[in-house]
Amino acid sequence: MKFTKLLLSVAGATALTLALAGCGSSSSSSGNGKTTVQFLSTKTENASTYKELIKEFEKKNPKIDVEFSSPTNAATLLKTDLTKGTFPDVVGIGGDATFVAMQDAKVFKDLSKESYVKTVDPTYQKMITSLYSGKGLYAVPYATNASGIIYNKSLFKKAGITKIPTTWDELMADAKTLKSKGITPFGVAFKDSWTTLSPWNQIVGNVIPDSWIKTRLNNKSTFAATHKAALNQWLEPLKYAQKDYMGTSYNDINRDFANGKVAMIINGNYEIPEITKLNKDIDADMFMFPVTNSASDNHVVSGIDVAFGIYNKTKVSSAANKLVAFLMQKSSAEKYTQEQFSFSAIDGVKQTSKLVAGISPEIEKVNVKNYPDHYYPSAFDMSKPLTQSALNASKGMSASQNVKQTLQNIDNTFNTANVKNK
C-alpha cells in the first residue's frame, strides 16, 4: 500500500511541475522578460569565436538571450527541423547544397533591404544569389573560405624545398622529395568522408567547365565520359599519404599536422583554427592547389563559408536582426576573420595572418572558382563513392579499374538521386 501511495504522490507532484513548467519554458520568450534567440551554426570550427561574440552581444543587449548550438551533422539536423516545421531563428550556414535545400523550402527572410547588407561586397552577394532563382538576398554573406593546401613551412625547408609548387608536376615532384626525406607528404583524413570533397572540388573546379553540370543534370553527359582525368588526379596524392589514410579522422590529421608529422593537407583555411588550437606557434601557410600544369590557369576554389539567414517565421525577428547586425559589424567581423583565418565578405575587413598569406592575394584578386558539388542534386552524396574509391586504392586496386568502377558508381548514384520531385 505504501508503495502505491508513494507512486501516486510522485505522479501528482510531477504532474503539477509539468503543468507549471509547461507554461514558461516552451515559449520563445522566457519568464524573466528576456527574448531568446536560437542561433545555429553548421560549422563546429568557429564555435569558440561565436561564443565570445555572443557574450559581448548579450552584454550590450541584456534583454536578449542567445541560445547557440553548433551540432555535429548539422545539415541533417537542419533538414529534420525542416520536416518538423520548426527552425532556429538565426542560422550561420555555408553557401552549399544544404543552403539550397533550405532556400527551396523557403524558410529564409529576404534581407536585401537591411542596412548591414550595404557593407557586403557585391561579388559575394552574387555568390549567394546565384544559388537560387528569384530576387532577394536570403542569406547575407559573412565569411568566405579558400581551398588549397595547408603546408608546414619547416618541413618544406627541412626537405630543401624553397619554392612553392605552382604546377601539378612541381607538386608531385615536391611530394617525392618529401617522401625521400622520410617526411609524409600528404595528411589525408578519409575516415571523415566529407574531407574527400575538398580535393575533388579543387580539381574538378579547375579542369571541368562550369557549364558542364547543366548537361549532366539533363542526362546529356556522364561522369564516366568526362571525369576520368580528374579522378585519376584525385587518386594521385593518396600514393604520398600516410599509411592509414582511410582510418584517420579529421581530428587525428589536424593533430598530426600540428605535431609536424605530415607536410601538407589538401583542404581549406577553415581547418587552420583547429590546428592552431593544438599548436599556436606552428610555422605553416597555405598555397593554391596547383591542379594544372599551367601556373596561370590555376584558380582557388572558394565559396561562402558562412552566411547568416533569418527564419521567415521567427517570433523574435527584431532580436534576431539585432544579432545579425551585431555579427556583421566591422569589429565583430575583424575578430571572426582573425580567429578563423577566413576572408571577410565585409568591405574593408582584411585578412592579414601569415598562416594564409600564400593564398590571400588570390582571394583579393578574385582568382576564384565555385565549388562544383554545390550544384549536384541534394540527395546525391559525392563523398560516398569517393571514399569507396579511396578504399579501393588502399586495397591496391589498379588505378584504371578503380577509376572505371568509381565513375560508373558515381553515374549510377547520381542518376538515382537526380529525380525531379517537382
Add this chain to the structure above:
Amino acid sequence: MDTLRKRTKSKISPTLYIAVAPMIILFFVFHTIPFLRGVFYSFTDWPGYGAWHFVGLRNYLYMFSNSQIGDAYWFTFKFALVATILVNLISLALAVGLNSRIKFQNTMKALYFLPYMLGTLIVGFIFNFIFGTLIPQFGQALNIGWLSSNILGTDHAWIGILIVTIWQGLAFNTLIYLSGLQSISTEIYEAAELDGTTPWQKFWRITFPLIAPFFTINLVLSVKGYLMVFDQIMAMTSGGPGNSTTSISVLIYTQGFQGSQFAIQSANAVVLFIVVAAISLFQLRILNKREERLQ
C-alpha cells in the same frame, strides 16, 4: 466461484472502458496514425515539406533499382545474422561457465552484465578510440601490419561494428541463458551421469532442450534488435567507408531527412516493417515447434 465469475462477466463496468480509453487513444494517435501516414507517404513524392503528388508504386520500384538501398539491406542482414549467431554462441558459453562452480560467482555475473547498462552511443565512441588510436599504436609498436591500421577505415569496418555489438549484446543474452541453466535441477544431470553420457551429449540432450524457451527469447530479441542497428554506427562510422556500414535504419535517417528522400525512405520503412514482422513471426513459429518437439 463460478457464479461470481459469471457476475463479473455479465457486466464490465463502463469506468473500465473510460479509464483505458485515454492511453489507447494516445497510442492510436502517436503510434498507429504515424504508421499509417508513413504508408501513405510512401505512395507520394513528398520531400518532407511543401507540396506533394501521388506517384503510385514509384518509390517501391526505385528501391529495387537503387544500389544504395540494396547495399543497406545486404549489410543489415549480414550483420544481424552474424551478430545473432555469435552473440548467442558466446553468451551460451559464458552462461555455462558462470553456472559452473566458480569463485565469486555473483561478482562475475554482475561484471558480465555491466555492459547492458551503458548507452550504446557512448560505448561506440569509446571503441572508436580503441580502434582508431589504441590498437593501431599497439600494432605499430609490435610491428603487426594488420593491427596498425584503423579497422573502421577498411573493408572490414563492419567487423568493428560487430565487435562493439557483441561486447554489449552478450550481457543480456548471457543473463537469460544463465537463468535458464539455473532453473535446471542437478538431479537430472545426476541421472544422466548414471547412464554414462558424455558431457557433450549431456549438453545437447538435456541442457539444450531444457533451455530452449530461453533460446527462443534470445533469438527473437537479438534478430529484431540487430536489424535495427543504429547507435553504434552513428558513433563509429556514420555508415562509411563508402556505404559499407550503412544499415537500413541509418539510411532511413540520413537519406530520409538529409537526402530529401522522405517519401522514398517511407517506402523503405514500410518494407522494413514487413521484413521485421515476417522474420519475427517465422522465427516464433519455427522455434515454438522445435521447442515442442524437444520437450
Add this chain to the structure above:
Amino acid sequence: MQATETTSVKPKKLKRERPNHTNYTATAILAVLAIFAILGPLYLTVVIALKDPSQMNNVLAWPSKINWSNFKDAWEMTDFPTKFLNTLFITVVNIVFTIITNSFVAYAITRYRSHSKLFNGLYYYLVSAMFIPFNVIMLPLVKQVSMFHMDNVFGITILYIIFGLPMNTFLYAGFVKQIPIALEEAAIMDGATPLQVFFKVVFPIMKPMHATVAILSFMWTWNDFLMPLVLLSNPKQQTLQLAQYVFQGQFSTNYNLAFASYMLVLAPVLLMYIFFQRYIIAGVTSGAVK
C-alpha cells in the same frame, strides 16, 4: 533472487556441470576475460578522462598528475546540469507514469479479455504493435510531433510512456494471469469499484513486475539516442546521450575532454548499478523470462 543452490550430494566421478570442488580453470578464464574485455574499456575511459593531452603518450598508464579540469570543462561546455535534469525528468516521469498507466491498461485488457470483444481486440492490437520498430514510424512521427508542439522534454516523455505500452502490456499480461481472481472478486463483493479493485488490490500485488518495468524503462530512456536525435533540436531540451553526439565535433582532438564528458554520463548509471545490481539483474531476468 536466485540463490545458487549448492546441493551437496553423493560423491561423483565425472562432473562438468557441478562438481563439488571449485572449478578454478573456469574461474580463471572468466576472471581474465572480464578484466580485459569488460573492465578494460572502462579503465581506459577513466584514465583518459583524468589526463591532459600532454600525458597521452602512454595511453593506458595511470596519470602521474590527475587532471580534474576535464570534468569541469566538459560540465560547462555541454551544459551538463540542463541535460542531466532533462534526462532525469524524462526518466523519472516516464517510470512513474508508465507503471501507473501501462499496468492498468494491461490489467484491464488481460483480465476482461475473455468477456469483452473490444478488450480482446485491443490486446492483439497492442501486442502486434511490438512488430513496428521505432524506425518505421520515425519519419512521419517527426512531422506529427512538431504539429502538436511536442518536440521538447515534455512531449518526448509522453511519447516514451505511450511507446512502452505494447511491450509493457505483454509483460504485465503474463503477470496478471498468475494473480488469483478470487481476491478481486472478494473486493467487488465488498462494493469496490473496478478502479479501487485495481489500485487497492491488484496494483500492490504487481510490485515485482513494476520493478522490472521500471528498470527496463529506465535503461531505455536514459540510454536512448535515436528518438531525442530526431525530436529534440533545441539545445535546452536535449538529453545527455544526444549532447554527446552533438558535441562530438566541438570536442575535436581533445579526447580527454570527450572522455570526461562520457564519464559524466556513465557515472550515474554505474553508481546505481553498483548499489542495486542484484535487483536490476533480477528485474531484467524476470521481465524476459516470464
